[in-house]
Amino acid sequence: MAQNMAAEPGGQMHHEELVGAIRQAIDSGDATALRALIEEEHPVDIGAALEEFEPHQVWVVLDLLPLDEQADIFGYFERDFQVELAHTAPRAKLARIVTEMHSDERADLFNELSDEQQDALLPALAQAEREDIRRLAAYEEDTAGSIMTSDYAVLSEALSAAQAIEKLRHEAPDKETIYRAYVTSPDRRLVGAVRLQDLILATPKTLVRDLMEEGPVSVRVDEDQEEVARKISRYDVLALPVVDAENRIVGIVTHDDAMDVLQEEATEDFHKVGSVGDLDTSVRDASIGLLYRKRIAWLVLLVFGNLLSGAGIHYYEDTIAAVVALVFFLPLLIGSSGNAGSQAATLMVRALATGDVMLKDWGRMLGREILIALLLGLTMALAVSGIGWYRGGAGVALAVAITMVLVVIVGSLIGMSLPFVLSRFRMDPATASAPLVTTIADAAGVFIYFAVATAILFPA
Amino acid sequence: MAQNMAAEPGGQMHHEELVGAIRQAIDSGDATALRALIEEEHPVDIGAALEEFEPHQVWVVLDLLPLDEQADIFGYFERDFQVELAHTAPRAKLARIVTEMHSDERADLFNELSDEQQDALLPALAQAEREDIRRLAAYEEDTAGSIMTSDYAVLSEALSAAQAIEKLRHEAPDKETIYRAYVTSPDRRLVGAVRLQDLILATPKTLVRDLMEEGPVSVRVDEDQEEVARKISRYDVLALPVVDAENRIVGIVTHDDAMDVLQEEATEDFHKVGSVGDLDTSVRDASIGLLYRKRIAWLVLLVFGNLLSGAGIHYYEDTIAAVVALVFFLPLLIGSSGNAGSQAATLMVRALATGDVMLKDWGRMLGREILIALLLGLTMALAVSGIGWYRGGAGVALAVAITMVLVVIVGSLIGMSLPFVLSRFRMDPATASAPLVTTIADAAGVFIYFAVATAILFPA
Numbered sequence: 001m002a003q004n005m006a007a008e009p010g011g012q013m014h015h016e017e018l019v020g021a022i023r024q025a026i027d028s029g030d031a032t033a034l035r036a037l038i039e040e041e042h043p044v045d046i047g048a049a050l051e052e053f054e055p056h057q058v059w060v061v062l063d064l065l066p067l068d069e070q071a072d073i074f075g076y077f078e079r080d081f082q083v084e085l086a087h088t089a090p091r092a093k094l095a096r097i098v099t100e101m102h103s104d105e106r107a108d109l110f111n112e113l114s115d116e117q118q119d120a121l122l123p124a125l126a127q128a129e130r131e132d133i134r135r136l137a138a139y140e141e142d143t144a145g146s147i148m149t150s151d152y153a154v155l156s157e158a159l160s161a162a163q164a165i166e167k168l169r170h171e172a173p174d175k176e177t178i179y180r181a182y183v184t185s186p187d188r189r190l191v192g193a194v195r196l197q198d199l200i201l202a203t204p205k206t207l208v209r210d211l212m213e214e215g216p217v218s219v220r221v222d223e224d225q226e227e228v229a230r231k232i233s234r235y236d237v238l239a240l241p242v243v244d245a246e247n248r249i250v251g252i253v254t255h256d257d258a259m260d261v262l263q264e265e266a267t268e269d270f271h272k273v274g275s276v277g278d279l280d281t282s283v284r285d286a287s288i289g290l291l292y293r294k295r296i297a298w299l300v301l302l303v304f305g306n307l308l309s310g311a312g313i314h315y316y317e318d319t320i321a322a323v324v325a326l327v328f329f330l331p332l333l334i335g336s337s338g339n340a341g342s343q344a345a346t347l348m349v350r351a352l353a354t355g356d357v358m359l360k361d362w363g364r365m366l367g368r369e370i371l372i373a374l375l376l377g378l379t380m381a382l383a384v385s386g387i388g389w390y391r392g393g394a395g396v397a398l399a400v401a402i403t404m405v406l407v408v409i410v411g412s413l414i415g416m417s418l419p420f421v422l423s424r425f426r427m428d429p430a431t432a433s434a435p436l437v438t439t440i441a442d443a444a445g446v447f448i449y450f451a452v453a454t455a456i457l458f459p460a
Numbered sequence: 461m462a463q464n465m466a467a468e469p470g471g472q473m474h475h476e477e478l479v480g481a482i483r484q485a486i487d488s489g490d491a492t493a494l495r496a497l498i499e500e501e502h503p504v505d506i507g508a509a510l511e512e513f514e515p516h517q518v519w520v521v522l523d524l525l526p527l528d529e530q531a532d533i534f535g536y537f538e539r540d541f542q543v544e545l546a547h548t549a550p551r552a553k554l555a556r557i558v559t560e561m562h563s564d565e566r567a568d569l570f571n572e573l574s575d576e577q578q579d580a581l582l583p584a585l586a587q588a589e590r591e592d593i594r595r596l597a598a599y600e601e602d603t604a605g606s607i608m609t610s611d612y613a614v615l616s617e618a619l620s621a622a623q624a625i626e627k628l629r630h631e632a633p634d635k636e637t638i639y640r641a642y643v644t645s646p647d648r649r650l651v652g653a654v655r656l657q658d659l660i661l662a663t664p665k666t667l668v669r670d671l672m673e674e675g676p677v678s679v680r681v682d683e684d685q686e687e688v689a690r691k692i693s694r695y696d697v698l699a700l701p702v703v704d705a706e707n708r709i710v711g712i713v714t715h716d717d718a719m720d721v722l723q724e725e726a727t728e729d730f731h732k733v734g735s736v737g738d739l740d741t742s743v744r745d746a747s748i749g750l751l752y753r754k755r756i757a758w759l760v761l762l763v764f765g766n767l768l769s770g771a772g773i774h775y776y777e778d779t780i781a782a783v784v785a786l787v788f789f790l791p792l793l794i795g796s797s798g799n800a801g802s803q804a805a806t807l808m809v810r811a812l813a814t815g816d817v818m819l820k821d822w823g824r825m826l827g828r829e830i831l832i833a834l835l836l837g838l839t840m841a842l843a844v845s846g847i848g849w850y851r852g853g854a855g856v857a858l859a860v861a862i863t864m865v866l867v868v869i870v871g872s873l874i875g876m877s878l879p880f881v882l883s884r885f886r887m888d889p890a891t892a893s894a895p896l897v898t899t900i901a902d903a904a905g906v907f908i909y910f911a912v913a914t915a916i917l918f919p920a
């Protein structure tokens with residue numbers, strides 16, 4: 001993204017510029033210049049710039065800063081870079097930074113450390129942090145628990161607005177967001193949520209109970225992270241409280257993490273639609289071996305689909321040998337079938353992912369798709385029948401035109417239905433990738449084409 | 461999304477349940493039950509449920525509520541539904557609701573109204589709202605200006621913390637977010653941002669000047685909305701200030717709108733990768749005519765690509781006529797070329813969209829892709845050479861194996877490079893759709909296959 005950070009009114013530097021300036025300051029040992037740079041730029045940008053340096057150089061820079069700023073920048077590093085840095089830091093220093101990190105980022109880092117590193121780090125932490133890390137690190141991946149933070153503020157309903165504000169003032173420096181505090185009953189069940197805004201606006205003696213929103217939207221700790229992110233987006237909230245089976249609050253998921261989840265899930269679906277396995281890392285950083293593994297499985301699987309097309313061709317070898325001109329139209333017809341199928345599949349995969357279309361809409365979508373595909377097929381038939389006539393005469397033209405209508409309809413219906421079928425059997429609809437749909441539609445296209453051509457050119 | 465709203469601890473009802481309960485209350489004219497329902501459920505869910513009713517029924521429900529709640533629910537309706545409702549409401553009533561709406565949603569609605577409706581509505585509004593609507597509605601689509609709201613709070617640097625809080629208390633009910641107020645100079649230039657949290661924590665006499673973050677990250681009013689959304693995600697902020705060419709603050713873009721933009725843009729890229737034109741509406745609501753138009757252009761265009769494959773086949777008709785068995789492998793080989801190409805294209809399109817990979821990375825990516833494709837091609841060659849031997853003997857097996865390695869490499873390189881090339885010429889990399897890449901790779905595959913086969917089976 002850095003290429004777009006140039007012309008900022010806020011005075012941000014271009015990524016490369018910032019890297020250059022830091023390098024110069026490190027090389028000349030100019031601590032004042034380094035401090036000034038860091039003061040001026042956003043910690044995200046400092047973090048991105050520092051990732052271009054060696055770990056020992058990064059520590060030189062971080063050591064100049066107060067601990068909270070160190071933790072701030074450290075939290076913005078990619079997880080792999082954090083692990084690399086963790087390797088090169090003395091245990092006590094790492095413990096201090098880890099203690100200051102956001103609890104969700106801290107738990108994620110911890111999960112990436114080797115067993116030895118974990119064992120070395122834990123005793124250096126205070127008991128509260130140790131328990132917090134153990135608790136957060138235990139939640140299953142891709143659940144609300146795995147992305148939540150324990151930095152949230154809790155109030156009891158019997159407090160007055162003034163008391164509540166006072167409590168939040170004390171807790172504020174530690175908490176990820178105090179703009180919405182959660183209200184719990186004496187047995188720690190979630191009963192409400194109250195906005196800082198409303199506490200400030202209220203007369204000081206008003207009770208939290210009378211200011212809070214009762215029974216706020218919440219998510220369960222084992223709920224899928226994508227579902228959680230969608231709810232944050234749906235309800236336009238800064239954060240959603242996460243509760244356990246007894247409705248006790250155990251964490252919050254914040255809007256920025258929700259945004260990251262939605263982006264990750266979109267990337268995952270994107271890759272699936274291109275029939276690439278789940279990468280879990282950026283394409284830029286993925287190793288050649290990893291990329292090979294994520295691609296070969298589908299490629300080989302699809303070969304078997306293509307063999308079906310081959311079998312179809314073999315079955316009609318006599319027709320082909322008699323009218324070789326038919327082969328000219330083969331790529332065109334099966335290609336159109338696959339393309340129409342890819343279009344339909346892509347539309348449905350995304351609509352199912354965003355919740356725009358649901359499983360129960362299948363019937364309605366199918367009816368529409370048949371109509372649309374018929375229109376598409378007729379247009380395409382018109383477009384190619386002239387070429388058919390020119391190359392093979394009336395018979396070939398008729399065979400090509402009829403086939404085109406049929407394959408576009410069949411391809412579209414396959415592409416449109418496959419995501420629903422997968423979803424019905426609780427598989428990810430995005431598995432209905434363009435290559436998979438194309439392969440199936442191709443095979444169907446081969447059989448339709450030669451069956452139609454044989455029937456027209458060699459009537460029994 | 462409604463199917464997942466069932467087992468909420470917060471007591472939310474299933475969408476269908478809520479629709480049923482509202483219908484029952486409307487039919488029995490039970491205003492108390494209706495009010496209780498609306499009190500209990502989130503306005504988003506009420507909005508989604510009301511969309512299933514006729515406009516006159518919706519007005520029956522809305523009329524029961526205080527104006528701010530009416531506007532709240534109205535704001536959550538889909539734009540089309542808002543327009544439909546606007547048609548059926550008396551001008552004065554519509555004006556009252558529109559006045560209460562968030563300024564960005566109001567401007568979007570206004571843009572959708574017919575000229576007559578706009579002319580009818582404007583005189584019914586107060587001058588401040590009229591000007592605000594005119595101003596916001598004037599910004600070009602997909603820019604920061606088109607998604608920003610004018611509901612933000614501004615402070616001057618000379619205020620004390622106590623004065624600032626007092627000012628925010630008064631403005632709060634109107635402002636979309638007061639958690640971060642913007643600090644401007646006397647000539648309205650943006651000089652800083654201050655968090656409500658820091659105002660509360662500070663001693664009352666501290667000056668805003670000493671509490672604010674100087675030169676906060678901001679965006680220009682004509683900046684692309686996707687870029688704005690990415691920055692909000694990158695800097696993990698609730699909102700970003702929008703400034704004009706003179707660095708005067710003109711609005712803010714909030715995190716929830718940023719999330720919507722990222723989702724929309726992902727959908728758009730998704731559709732492009734499936735070679736479907738930009739829909740601008742949900743697949744569910746799109747008309748058959750619209751979907752036809754968005755799909756036919758690419759399908760017809762791709763026919764010309766496929767004609768190239770046909771031409772290749774025609775060129776090698778003698779070879780085919782002599783060894784008809786070769787056709788058996790045609791779908792397999794060109795299919796694999798297209799599939800490898802789709803994979804590579806999808807990876808690059810998404811990586812370029814998220815900023816994970818940049819234009820300047822092309823060289824590095826190309827080098828890696830050649831290696832990966834070579835490995836993929838060798839594996840695939842191994843997988844199919846046995847079948848080649850079985851069906852056509854050593855010569856065919858050799859031709860198929862060599863072709864496989866070549867087409868997988870060529871397909872991958874086409875798929876990988878096309879998004880970069882498009883991006884280089886300032887076109888959207890997502891135009892490198894799976895069907896487009898498949899079609900190009902197919903044509904290349906035909907020529908490679910028959911050239912190799914002719915060279916091996918009929919050495920000159």
